[in-house]
Amino acid sequence: MDHRYVLSVLIADRIGILSAITAGVTDLGANIEGISQTVVQGYFTVIMTVALPRAVGEDDIRHAILSRFCGDEAAVLVRPYIPRARRPVEGDRYILTMSGKDQPGILKTLTGYLTEKKINVEDLFFRIVGEQVTHIGEVTVPVRLDLKQVQDELRAVMAAFALVISLQHENLFRATNEVDSIRRLLKT
C-alpha cells in the first residue's frame, strides 16, 4: 500500500528550485501525484502530493528536500495526506473579478463575506498596475444560495472600496476562450 503525503515549499525564486525539490522526493522513491506552483512578487511556492511505496517519516521527507538547499533558504512543510470524501462545497464554479484602486482591507472584507456565505475560494490572485488592482477568484457558490442576492450583497459589502465587481458562471469564460463545442461544454 502506498503512503501519501502533502508538502509545500516556500523560497525566494531562482532557477532550479523545482528541480531540487522533485529530485529530493524522487530519490526517496516517491511518485508525484499532484502539483501546483506559483511565484508571487519574487517568492516561489509549491504544493504537491506524493506517494511512497514504504512508510517514511515526515521529517525524513522534509530533510530530503532541505538538503538540496543552502542553510535556511527554504521553508518546508510536510503532512500525511488525508483523502477528502467530497469537495468542501457542492455547487457551481463562478469567476469573481474586482477592479479599482488598491487599498487595505479589500481581501479581508471579501473573504469575510464569502466565508459567512460558505462560498469556497479555490483560486485567488490579483494584479497591480500603478494604483489599480484587479482581483480574480475562482469560487464555488453553494446551490442553495440565491445568486442575485449574493451578487447584490457582495456589492453592498464591498461598496466602501468603490470597485467594479462581477460574479459570473465559469461557463461564460469557457465559452469565450475554449474551442470545444458549446453542447459538450455544457455537459462537463
Next chain:
Amino acid sequence: MYRTDDILHTVRMLQQENLDLRTVTMGINLLDCAGRDMAAVAKDVRAKIARKAGNLVRICDQLTTKYGLPIINKRIAVSPASQLLEGHAPEAALDLAHALDQAAAEVGVDLIGGFTALVHKGMTPGERLLIESLPQVLSRTRRLCASVNIGTTKAGMNVDAVLLVSETLLKIAEATKKAHGFGCAKLVVFANAAEDNPFMAGAFLGHGEPECVINVGVSGPGVVKRAIERLVEQDPRCTLDEIAEEIKHTAFRVTRTGELIGREVAEKLGVQFGVLDLSLAPTPRVGDSVGEIYQAMGVKVIGAPGTTAAVALLNDAVKKGGAFASSSVGGLSGAFIPVMEDHVLAKAVADGTLTLERLEAMTAVCSVGLDMILVPGDISSVTLSGIIMDEAAIGIYNQKTTAVRLIPAPGKKVGEKIDFGGLFGSGTVMPVNSSSGSADFVRHGGHIPAPIQSLRN
C-alpha cells in the same frame, strides 16, 4: 485554471464594450389554432403563446444573473399569420392582431413578429387580406411586427405584390401620421426571407421550422470596434487581412456567448434550440454602432469610396468567425445597416455623404438591406415600388436576403429630422433621385421570372 488575460478580455467585452445578447426569440407554430370562428382562433392563439412562452422572460432574467450577460430583448416569432386568415372576413385581421398583441403583453415580451405573408410566387386571399389590413393593424397595436416576402431566387419577384405593398406603406404612414409614419418601422419587405431570423421587425417562424424553437440574436458592434481600434493602435500599419482576422476572432467569442445562453434557455424551457444569428445590430447609443466599426477601419466619412468594400470585409469576417464558433449559425448573420438606429450612419445621411444609392451598394454585401430609411411623405407608391424592386433584385440575383424598411414621413420633406425614440432612433429624410423616372417600368406589374441561378437541379 484560466489565463488572467482571457478572463479580463471577457469581462471587458461585457463591462466596457456593450456586449449583449440582443434577443432571445421564441418561435411558435400557430397553425393548430386555425379555424372558421376568429373569436375561437384568437382565444387559442393567446392560450398557446401563454403556454409556450409564459416562462421565457423569467428564464432569460435568471441567465442574465448567472452569466452577467444582458439579454436586452425577449421576443416571439409566430408562423405566418396569413395562414390563420384564410377564409375569413377583413375584420378578422384586426381581431387576430389584437390577440397576438395582447398575448405578447401577457408574457412580457416587447415585440411579436409573424404578422406575415409569403407572396413571392402568388397571393392567397388570406395573404391579401393580411397586407390590406396592415394600416389598421400597425396603427392599433403596439408590439406586433409584420413582414411580406415578395421574391426569392427560386421564384423570382412578384411585382404585383410589390405594388400592393407600396400602396399599403403609404396608407400605414397616413394611419400613423401623428407618430411621423412610425407604423412603417414595424413592416419589413423581404426577398429571400430567412425562416429562422430572430431579429425584429422581420422575425417569423418559417414553414420548415419546429413546433417551438429558441433562436438567439447576438450583437456586439462595440466589441468589434474596440478590437479593431486596439489592433490599429498597436500597429497603425496593419493590413486589411489582419483587420479581417481580428474581426473573425472577435466574432468567434461573441457567437459563443450567444450559443451558451441560447442552448440553456432552450433546455430550461424544454424546447428545441434553433439557430444563433450573429448580426452586428447597432443601437442609437454611442459605442454600439456599426458605423463606428467602419470608422475604426479607416472609413472616416461613411459613404466615401471604399465604404462598400469595408462593409463586405466586415460582413464576411463576421460570418467566418461565427461559422467556426458554432454549427448552429443561421438567420441573417452579418452586419446590419439600419440607418436611423445607428448614430454614425444617421449623421452621415444628415451630412449628405451617405446616399440611397451608396446604401443600396452596401446592401449587396451586408446581411440585410435598406433598413430604417426616411423618405419624403409625398413619395409616390410607384417610386416606393421601384426602390423595393431594386433592393429585392440584389437579393434575388445574389442569392441572399435583402429587406426594405422604408418610412414615408407624412408632411416631411428632404432634410427634415424625425425622432422615434428608443431603439428606433432618429434620422433625416433622404432624397430619392429621379423618383418618377421608372414609373412605366414598375407599372407593368406581373412577375419578374426567377433568375438562371434558380435552375440548379
